[in-house]
Amino acid sequence: MFCPSCGSPVEDDARFCTSCGADLAVPSPAPPSLESIPPAPSPAPPASAQGGGAPRQGGVRWQIVAIALSLVVIIVAGAGIAMRLLGGEDGSSSPTCVFGARESVSVSRVTRIVPAASEANPLQNYVVCVREATGLDGRAIDVSGIPRLDVEGETGFSMADFGEIAEGIYEVTVTPDDGAPQFIPPVSVVDGEPGGDAGGEASGGDSDAVELPEEIIVVPPDHSEGSGHDLSVPMRLGRYGAYLDKVRELQLVHGEVSVVTTSDGGDVWLSGLCYVGLVDFGDGAERLVVAYGDSELVSRHPYLDESYAVEVWGYDVESDEAVLEWSGKPSYTNGGYAHLSFWYPVDGTGPYLVQESPDSSFVVTGVSEDGAFGVAYELAQTFSDPTDALTLVNTVNGEAVEGAAFSRIMTELGFDAATRVFLMTSSFDGSMGDPSDVAGITQETVALLESLAGDIVDAALREDGDRTGEAEEPVNPATLTYAGEEVTEVVSVPAYNNADLAPMDPIERTWGYLVFSASGEGSAVDRVNARLKGDFDEELAATLAWTYGSAEPECLRQRSSLDYLAGSVAGYRIYRNVTLWGAHGNSETEGYVIDLATGEELEPWEALGVDRSELDEAAAGLLRDYVLSTEGALYDEGTIGNTPEEFLAGDHYMLTEDGITLYLGDYDFFAYAAGHHEILVWPTGEKAAGTDVTAAYAFPYE
Known part of the structure; x- marks a missing residue:
């Protein structure tokens, strides 16, 4: 032996x-x-x-x-x-790295990457997904077509398992059967064989040769060092996870994109989160570009420059969050059509996001020559003397330039010849595009983000709603108690003598707006209040700046009343007294219904669960009888015809504590001297259908 x-x-x-x-x-x-x-x-x-x-x-x-x-x-x-x-076959020790680390590891396409719960415990079953990639040219690589890998066993995977993989840096996640998606360190795929060397640009720019390992092991952070992290919660969201998190937040605040069309089909505009795009401005980092419009404000003023906001969000690796890098307004044509405008420079750089105003000023945002992202150019054409069309002054970043130089710069930046437009409000001839197309682009981009990172964000939210502390018990805002009241103030408004139109001393009028409250957190009350106050301030500012000769009438006073409140659903109206300082003024009244729990706008019939066609049928008969039986009407049996049915196609219903009413404004069916009228058409209380409720909801004369 x-x-x-x-x-x-x-x-x-x-x-x-x-x-x-x-x-x-x-x-x-x-x-x-x-x-x-x-x-x-x-x-x-x-x-x-x-x-x-x-x-x-x-x-x-x-x-x-x-x-x-x-x-x-x-x-x-x-x-x-x-x-x-x-180790490898020769017994040499394999490199070990940590889930969530940000220092890249260089591998060949066939290097084995072995995820493990610990150094002695390789994962057995997991899914591998490429979330993001950057090529050697610094440009983003489209990873949407790279398949996911279902891995079984202890031998790990290689980048070659995904198919044809170009050199570059790849962000990869591993999702264990009983865990959450986890980012492994950025994988730098370089040409070469395990055990051989790769260097220079392919290895991340290091001129020294890098030895490519046969195998690398990826383990969780060491619990003994205080991290205490396991694989059940995502350690990072990643770029697209952070962007998706921001998109979901904006959708919660402003609503998903929706296409609004007027009853005659003449105008179309977008509301909610109107545009979502991923844009590489030339530095290799895709940014999130969004545009949104408050649904209520947009529905009233789709062509005003305050109706939409545009933001550009970047990704901060350290904080693992989307960070706001620029905010402004969309471009507007002379007709007031809001759109996003991207210029593509002739030298192939860019693109630039451009905020163009009808006064021929341009704020050009993108990557400047020093590589920083922000406002790269401010261009303007103004008249030094508004009465002389020959005094045109061209400026670039505040400095005057000759007209030829200005035109050359505009051309080089891609103005007109290389411009891509995303329309949010329609032009009458449709020459600029269709807002519905932009809504489709938005939905496609959101779907792409969901496919790239939806599982990561969902896993993070399941553990902790804000990912910064202990998960809180969700609050159902529909169970809160709500209240609302009008806040008033006395305003001195401009006045004119309607005999000779000479300015007079300002007159005092009472203005008011609604303020809502809730018994707890989690509702949309703050957003609703901010919107109502914003509309109020905008209207008041326009009144205080009004001068005779303006195209729009002056609003002498604006009041608000809460007519209905059941649960979280509120029905209210805004009344305005307007004038051009002629023989008499007019009154305008608009009704609104909103869910204070979510901020969602509703129609009066939706709030009560009433079929619109049944409501119209009942209202048409009641309106006809009311007009024909009330003094001061402009119609009789021989002339009224289908006027009631045509009238009901507009927005004239109000939600009140008595039920749904029909508001008849000045000149709608009666002479001006008869004033406005309001009748109950779908009662929910003791009052009968057809009851005149004008006095119950009228504002006192002032």
């Missing part, structure tokens, strides 16, 4: 090895493979060579040596097992 310690031949019944002194009566571990242990030491001279045929009686020393060598064998054998997990 052979000695299990040194491998020397010994007699079958020998008690000790004559070469190394090992105690052969003690069972020894199975010898490791020859590749995993160093060469055996040279055997000690046998006892017979020193003048004796039997072992020396000093055998304790030899026993100590034997035990020590046995421990070496055990350690080496254990190391061999670890090397099979962590």
Whole structure:
């Protein structure tokens, strides 16, 4: 037989090895493979060579040596097992990196990447997904077509498993069967074979050669260092996860994109989160570009420059959040049509996002020559003397330039010839495009973000709604108690003598707006209040700046009243007294219904669960009877015809505590002297259908 310690031949019944002194009566571990242990030491001279045929009686020393060598064998054998997990075929140690780390690792396309719950515990079943990639040219690589990998077993995966993979840096996640998506360190895929070298640009710009590993191990952060992280919660959202998180937040505040069409089909505009796009402005980093309009404000003023907002969001790696890099307004044509305008420079850089105003001023936002993102150019054409069309002044970033130089700069930046427009309000001839197309682009981009990062964001929100603290019990805002009241103030408004139209001393009028409150957190009350106050301030500012000769009438006063409140649903109206300082003024009244829990606008019939066609049918008969039986009407049996049905196609219903009413404004069916009228057409209380409720909801004369 052979000695299990040194491998020397010994007699079958020998008690000790004559070469190394090992105690052969003690069972020894199975010898490791020859590749995993160093060469055996040279055997000690046998006892017979020193003048004796039997072992020396000093055998304790030899026993100590034997035990020590046995421990070496055990350690080496254990190391061999670890090397099979962590090393290559030659037993060399594999690099180990950490989930969520941001320092990139260079690999070949066939390097094995082994995700593990710990260094000795490889993951068995998981899904691998490429979330984002950047090529060697610094441009984003489209990863939407790269398949996901379903991996089983302990051997890991390689980037070649995805198919044809270009050189670049890839952001990859691993999702265990019982865990959440986790980013591994950025993977720098370079040309080369494992064990060989790759360097220069392909290895991230380092001129020194980088040895490509056979295998890398990815483990969670060390709990002993205080991170305490496991694989059940995403450690990072990543770029597209942060963008999707921001998109969902904006949709919650402003609503999803919707296309609004007037009853005659003449005008179309977008409300809610109107535009969502991913744009590389030339520095290789895709940014999130959004445009949104408050649904109520847009429905009233789709062509005003206050109706829409535009924002550009970038991604901050350190905070793992979307960060606001620019905000402004969309471009507007002379007709007031809101649109997003992108210019593509002739040199192939860019593009630029341009805020163009009807007064021929341009705010050009993008990547400037120094590589920073922000406002790169401010261009304007103004008249130094508004009465002289020959005094045109051209400025670039505040400095005057000749007209030829100005035109050259505009052309180089891509003005007109290389412009892409996304329309949010329609032009009459449709020459600028269709807002419905922009709504489709928005929906496609949101769907792309959901496919790239929806599982990451969902997993983060399941654990913690804001990802910064303990998850809170969700609040159902529909269960809160709501209230509302009008806040009034006395305003001195401009006045004119309607005889000679000479200015008079300002007159005092009472103005008011509604303020809502809720019994707890989680509702849309704050957003609703901000919108109502914003509309109020806008109207008041227009009145205080009004001068005779303005195209629009002056609003002398604006009041608001809360006519209905049940649960979280509120019905209210805004009344305005307007004039051009002629013989008399007019009154305007608009009704609104809103869910204070969500901020969603409703129609009166939707709030009560009434079918619109049934409501119109009932209202038409009641309106006809009311007009024909009330003094001051402009119609009789012979002339009224289908006028009631045509009238009901407009927005004239109000939601009140008595039910749904029909508001008849000045001149609608009666002479001006008869004033406005309001009748109950769908009662919910004690009053009968057809009741005149004008006095119940009228504002006092002032």
